[in-house]
Amino acid sequence: MARSLGTAALGVGAALALAGCERKELEAGAPVSGGARAVASMVTSDGAPAGRATATEVAGGVRFTLDAMGVPAGTHGAHVHMTGRCDGPDFTSAGGHWNPTAAKHGTMNPQGPHQGDLPNLIVGTDGRGTIGITIPGATMAGLLDADGSAMMVHANADDLMTDPSGNSGGRIACGVFQPG
CATH class of the missing domain: 2.60.40.200 (Superoxide dismutase, copper/zinc binding domain)
Incomplete structure (x- = not known):
């Protein structure tokens, strides 16, 4: 059970980190992937x-x-x-x-x-x-x-x-x- 909670916490942490990255790309001045x-x-x-x-x-x-x-x-x-x-x-x-x-x-x-x-x-x-x-x-x-x-x-x-x-x-x- 402790291992499952640890794995779940890791997954939630990774999802939050990715969500943070997505938000950062939308901030003014952030690089645009494939931008001119x-x-x-x-x-x-x-x-x-x-x-x-x-x-x-x-x-x-x-x-x-x-x-x-x-x-x-x-x-x-x-x-x-x-x-x-x-x-x-x-x-x-x-x-x-x-x-x-x-x-x-x-x-x-x-x-x-x-x-x-x-x-x-x-x-x-x-x-x-x-x-x-x-x-x-x-x-x-x-x-x-x-x-x-x-x-x-x-x-x-x-x-x-x-x-x-x-x-x-x-x-x-x-x-x-x-x-x-």
């Missing part, structure tokens, strides 16, 4: 490698990660731009920030942020910096629409408030998202 992914190889205006950005479908949104290299030390605005083009030297072909909900720019703006807003990228003296953030409500279908989208690093810090670009200055590195 896109990668952008970043380049500077002179075509030098500048790192890599990834976009990964997660529950309730898209997770963006930017691993920059060869970028000047300091704080830089980083944004997703609405057009998948990075024509140098100024990368204006990438258009404005990705903003499918027509929100204002910046996490400090009461009418923002829009989906292209990312945290500032802090780059060390070695030219490297990393950011990662999940944007709730963003979709891979929107990111990889007919004209695509691009990851952009700007020359200056983003003030996180001023519309349309946070006074983040010129565009110094760009990469086009490709499914992958």
Whole structure:
């Protein structure tokens, strides 16, 4: 009888553990099994490698990660731009920030942020910096629409408030998202 109760308790424990796992997968930001992914190889205006950005479908949104290299030390605005083009030297072909909900720019703006807003990228003296953030409500279908989208690093810090670009200055590195 003790063995049967122990086996039953083990079964109940396993069922509860599995139920917990199922619940966790439904939480916003949790990985989506077989979820879409896109990668952008970043380049500077002179075509030098500048790192890599990834976009990964997660529950309730898209997770963006930017691993920059060869970028000047300091704080830089980083944004997703609405057009998948990075024509140098100024990368204006990438258009404005990705903003499918027509929100204002910046996490400090009461009418923002829009989906292209990312945290500032802090780059060390070695030219490297990393950011990662999940944007709730963003979709891979929107990111990889007919004209695509691009990851952009700007020359200056983003003030996180001023519309349309946070006074983040010129565009110094760009990469086009490709499914992958």
